[in-house]
Amino acid sequence: MVRILFRHGFGYLVNQLGLGHLVPFHWGLLGHPRRARPYTQAEHLLLAFEELGATFIKLGQILSTRSDLLPPDFITELSKLQDAVPPEPIALIEAQIAQELGGPARALFASFDSDPLGSASIGQVHAATLVTGEEVVVKVQRPGVAQLVEADLAVLMDFARLAQARTVWGQIYDLPGMVEEFAWTLRAELDYIREGRNAERIGRNFTQEPSIQVPTIYWKYTTRRVLTMERIGGIKINDIPALEAAGIDRHELAVTGVRIVLKMVLEDGFFHADPHPGNFLVKPGPSIGLLDYGLIGVLDERTRQNLLYLFLAVVDQDIDGVIDRLSALGIVGTASQFERLRRDTEHLISLYWGLPLKEVDVQGMLAEFLATARRHRLTVPSHLALTSKTLSMHEGLARQLDPGFNAADVLGPYARELALRTYLPQYWVRRVLPAMRDLSQLAVTLPRRADRLLGQVERGNVSISVRVQETEHVLDSLNRMVNRLILGILAGAFTIGIALLLQIYRAAGIERVVRWLLGAGFAAVGALGAWLIYAIFRRGHH
Template sequence: MTPEHGERYRRIAAVLGRHGLGWFAAGLGVGRHPDEDAVDAGRPTSRSARAREVRAALEELGPTFVKLGQLLSMRRDLLPPEYVAELERLQDAAEAVPWDEVRVVLEHELGAPVDELFGAFDTVPLACASLGQAHAAVLHDGTEVVVKVRRPGVVALVDVDLDIVQDLADRAARRWRAAREHDLPGLAAEFGRSLRAELDYRREAEHAERFGAAFAGDPRIRIPAVHRSTSTSRVLTLDRMRGIKVDDLAALDAQRVDRRAVIATAIDALARMIFVDGFFHADPHPGNLFVEPDGRIALIDFGMVGRLDEAVQRRLADLFVALARGDAGECAAALTALCSGPRATGPGTLRDDVARFMRTWTGRTLGAVRMTPLLLRLMVLLRRNRLRLPPDVALLVRALLIVDDIGARLEPDFDLGAALRPYAARLVRRRSSASALLRRLLRAAADAAALGVELPEHVREALARLDADGIAVHLRADELEPLVGRIERVGDRLVVGVVTAALITGVGQLLGPVPGRDRALSRSLLDAGLGAVGVLGAYLAWSRRRR
């Protein structure tokens, strides 16, 4: 442990103690607390009071812990509402770095005096945050820009803090079952990767350019251009966006802006990011959305983004289908596939919870239900069953809640669920397309082939363990029937998958040119093979739905 780490541990223990959280520090072995009664004496008694003290402690501990609190505020699937509400109040603000220090960073990073790089540069920052600050400037060609400059020394401070956060998470996992079940060390590691990426402005530049390319042909959306000649890992120069904040209703009305058109454009952009590109702006709060005089929506601040790969999109599509059908069992299975973490309840309890959740819109279509209450109830269900969303899906939930709130401010009758329904339907149709089915068939065939290769070795290992130690299995009679049925279905699908793989291989060989082959016979065999693949593929898809 370095002297910097030791001093920081002592500082953390002192701050936690001042806010009635010394019991937490003592539980983790941080600091010295010889009198256990004294430690508990200042402990807040209510959950709301504890949440307030946690927020105050994080603010006092500085930028890394403020960022940690902001990240945790997005995890409604993990934290009770009282903590989420308090952590959402955390302000990422800081005093301005003196201009002389900012100038040293600029000239060191960009390799020239500031007046050679810019036609004008405002030494008073537009905004100051814990990791950096932003200045208005003008390039020599007259382009107005915003220059973000990373705070001197912040990387060293964050590195020490991240080491400590990871160590505390590891200690918590060793001491408390809940910390293990929620994989606190994994969450700490993910936070560390995210924060270190945020400190590198090249990442944000790449994000801005990717969004710019995605919306290059859309005249309704404006993404600021990155000026690479005056950007590095510590400095980022972007076009300056001017306009009315999207939630400034008085200013929008004074300019006779069509509010409904604004929210429709914002929803269209967000839906494209989520359902088409799989790459979305994860912090679309009103301060990052501006309405320009010509009606375009300008987006800024690309430090926080989410990614939805094909596997996650597929699981989301399964969840949408299950919700739309009102099938509690299918929805429970889709949630289990999407989430991670050991369930605190059995599958029957999860299914019952999902059934109760679905009864909240009995008699109405899913699209007629307000999005925010629906998502909040879903987060309660996940917490109850100890299911943890993937980090990017948690970011997606947060983005949807923010946009739903903005839409409700602009138009009281705004319905995010109805607005997103066509895009979700397209995602489901893509999931069920012929090309998607073929990809799933090929994956099933590959899995079946791999299982055929690996199965003998696994059987030998199992037999060796049985010979050495034996095995004790405890099953209730009522558990055997569904277990046997499940094994039979898996066996059926395995056999069909192997046969399908063989047919696909045979069809591929029939498609290849072979001298002297009877063309009419080949054509008949090809048609028969394709028909068999189609039938068996349909059976695999049907059997997967009824699992």
């Protein structure tokens, strides 16, 4: 890995990490393919990731979603990464199937095509027919790929820790945390049972939507390393001549695709995050068949609501609303960083000020917000970056279908309709019921917990640690405060006592002189109270 990075022009990085001694001198000069135009640094990174293999191709694809971390030229180059490699020999694939499903492919399936439909770094896909007659595709994981991925992840983690310890940029970003998050994502892609469940969940979310087709999963023929699903036919979404020949309305198809992703992101909070053209097959209607559920984005309800209002703020060109929602979405930074972000956002929105909605490039604005966050070194949550990339890719597909398409035409009305639903009674019932359950549980458990706490206090098992600065000054102030508090309590007690005695003596017909003495005492207590009030106000002014 070090040698590959060095050969592709990243020797400065290798040296910063203190690993230059691992690279012979000639590796920096030889073995590099020549061309008339020099390679850019971004192109070198693309070539290095392709050469490093499966794990780094996946890493590059994830990094291509992080416009908050990388400059635009790197994002553009990494977006070109294609996870396509020569297929494994059919004998190894059949051995993997036999090990996972408990029998040879020729016995388990009525037919099994030995030539794959597609081959990627983690697995490859074969057409097959079940003994019951259903046409399916069988996705088989390459033997040994899980062990290779774990080894690569260990190397990546070592690099991340070195960068964090030895470089300035490594200290700005939580690189080990990013590698851990990437490792979780990649391990999830290696689990085909999880992928099958992802498909079923998206299918349930669209049971009332004829515009999307999700393949059926055949669990009898599915394990962590083999996935068998319904074979979906259709036209590749970016095959414009074939779509025209089939009489499919491209504008309607573009609108359908954008509405599908908006529903997944803003309503379901569970979205397909790998929207390249090969994963969308179109049938007349139009309906879209969705393939490959390995990479999924998940958003909680609060994030979805903040995203919804962020989109509305962008469409309405509300600068303060945009900044407030970006902060609520978890973009972390100092007050000065946010102030600079606000100025840049104001400039960006001013470019669109007064334009018709159809001329507002919503996804372009969101991408620019993330790039601005990168310039100001604001921390952007990875799920937000993935969401932005997914939406941008969907808009890109829509514009391939219809060059005049603008997402704002769909996003604005959709977001406003969705926002109006938050005022409906059923929405509030759904929100309030969990809160009521929490309150009822708290009402039951609070007395018990308070009793346990008081018991620990009585037994001396609770200690309170107080850190005091300028101790003498604080103690002096505390002493005066306590003295006044005691005087106030005594004055109050005397006042109540004298008032009660006056009532008693009046009722008993006691001599006037006694009542006069009690009245004098009452006046004295009143004077003491007045002095306390004066002292407190005088102290407050100082």
